[in-house]
Amino acid sequence: MNSVTFAKAMADNTRQQIMHLLCCQWICVGDIVDQTGVSQPTVSHHLGILRVAGLVSTRREGKQVFYTLNQDAVAVCCGMLMQNFAPEKLEADGES
C-alpha cells in the first residue's frame, strides 16, 4: 500500500465517520447504516474501499458481516507519511 491510496481512503467525511465507529470495536453493516444515516449500498461501497486499502478487517457471523478498523495499518501508514513528508520531525525517535 502506498501513501496516496491511504490518503484517498481517508479523504471522505463519511468514510472517516465509519472508521471512527470501527476504531475500537466490531460492528456489522446494518449498525453502521443506522449510526451514520447513509444508505446500505453507500456504506458497503465505503467499506469496500477501506477493505481494499487494508484498513479494515472482516468477520462473518451468521447472516451478518462485522467490520473493525485495522489500527496497525493506520499506524504504519501514518509512519509512512511521517517518513515521506516530515522526516526531520522523526530524527532521534524510535523510527528506523
Next chain:
Amino acid sequence: MNSVTFAKAMADNTRQQIMHLLCCQWICVGDIVDQTGVSQPTVSHHLGILRVAGLVSTRREGKQVFYTLNQDAVAVCCGMLMQNFAPEKLEADGES
C-alpha cells in the same frame, strides 16, 4: 484543520509528488513545473490546495514565489490521525 481536509490534500498523486519536492527545500513554482511535467496552472492549483490546508509556506523573492513543505503541520496531522484511528498504538508513548 481537520483530518478530512488533511487527507484530501494528500489524496492526489501529483500533489504528493509536489510535497516530496518541497519536503526539505524551498522551490519556486517554475522549478516545480519543470520537475513534475504538469502545466503551470495545474501546479498553482495544487499549491493553492496545499496552502489552504496549511501544509506549505510561501516566500516571495523578486518575481518568483518559493514554497516549502510545512513538516510541523504534517506531523501534527499525522498525530491527529493516530489519535483518532490508532489510539491503542499510542498508549505509553509521549503523546498527551
Next chain:
DNA sequence: CACTCAAATTGATAATTGTCGATATGATGT
C-alpha cells in the same frame, strides 16, 4: 425447496476534482 434477512453488486446521476489553454495580476528592468 421456498422464504427471509443481511450485505454486496449494478446502474444511473449529481457533485467534486484534476487538467489545460487563455488571460489577468504583479514585480522588475529599460
Next chain:
DNA sequence: ACATCATATCGACAATTATCAATTTGAGTG
C-alpha cells in the same frame, strides 16, 4: 510608461467519486 517574466486566476472539459434505488448473492430457517 512599457515590456518582460513568473505566478495566479478563469473558463471549459474530462475523469473520478459519492450517493441512492433496484437487484443479486448468500446464509440461515421453516
